[in-house]
Amino acid sequence: MTLVAEGSVLVEPPPEVFDTGVQVWANSLILQFIDRSPPFESLKRTLQHLWGQNGGVEIKSIGTNLYVVRLSSAEVRDVILKGGPWHVQNKPVIVQKWEPGMTRL
Secondary structure, three states, rough: EEEEEEEEEEEEEOOHHHHHHHHHOOOEEEEEEEEOOHHHHHHHHHHHHHOOOOOOOEEEEOOOOEEEEEEHHHHHHHHHHHHHEEEEEEEEEEEEEOOOOOOOO
């Protein structure tokens, strides 16, 4: 469905497309750095080293100092969540489980 609200076009995907997207990102975390984040390529290498031992780590920038990190399994995600607090390259970072419809932390 497509809607126009306050001059913006909003597209709502069919439920099956939304559900597939939720499944793809189900094992993900949201990271928000308290201060300036490390350079992106450096951050990717560091997270792969820290968290990618049992499978790949995919990271995407979704805003200033804000990232989504897709992990190989729910078990890896849960170990990371229980292992905090986290600092990446000596920078404090908030780590939270990704949920559909999340807004900024």
